[in-house]
Amino acid sequence: MSAVKLDGKATAAKIKADLKNRVAALKERGVTPGLGTVLVGDDPGSQIYVAGKHRDCAEVGIASIRVDLPATAGQADVEAAIDELNASPACTGYIVQLPLPKHLDTMALLERIDPAKDADGLHPVNLGRLVHMVDAPLPCTPHGIVLLLQEYGVPIKGAEVAVVGRGITVGRSLGLLLTRRSENATVTLCHTGTQDLAAHVRRADIVVAAAGVPELIKKDMVKPGAAVLDVGVSRVAGKIAGDVALDVEDVAGYLTPNPGGVGPMTRALLLSNVVEAAERRLR
């Protein structure tokens, strides 16, 4: 068997086309959405991601505001950048690129972001709203995963989902999203303390690999026909390595390419959060 490709790049293009129309409508009402990024230091990977986000903005008509600070920036310097974006009417949403240099207190900085401008959907207030299932910006990667499954008609309701990785940005938040009444999946959240990972993955109709361990998910662990989503972005010898072994394609029913799968969806949903924040402002 050869798996159906869950084409994140193509699906993200559709989402961006819709956003472009919504941005045009906002501009007619006098509001231009603006995405801010705060980047501290010169990690090459982070530089590439941030540059990509600004290109995406230009594509759909979102203004972008780039704040780059040196690796030596102190807590007060980053706080000042955050305060400025919180106060700026031109910025409707922004992110602080992670990971931050180790000398900075990441949690204190993330909590300082105005929750109404939280484009990542990872502010504790917004994660709390997700727990309570009230309207708020959603975490981009989990939201992108749900939309990608829906785009290809992969049944979520009643599905057994194995999420591998309990990080806040993907695994833990995705568990919250998929167990809402509107999704109604049954989620097993696996992590490094899981006793028999293969047994959990083998039962799953949908497998989401977000552990950051190259080739963690092997062919013999996947139920034939299952949908497999690869969130891994480890760097091995300069190349992106996913969490899913290549030959999983032989047994899976659906599989994300990587690159070209979950990554482009994450970026599209970031733009979506910026546009939604601008729309909320007009309500």
Ligand SMILES: Nc1nc(=O)c2c([nH]1)NC[C@@H]1CN(c3ccc(C(=O)N[C@@H](CCC(=O)O)C(=O)O)cc3)C=[N+]21
């Ligand atoms: N505050 C914050 N928010 C983030 O959302 C965030 C972050 N910090 N820090 C780093 C991670 C990583 N991340 C990616 C998003 C898209 C691709 C992506 O689009 N990748 C392309 C390939 C790009 C390439 O080849 O390098 C693809 O999958 O097709 C990758 C990685 C967002 N992150």
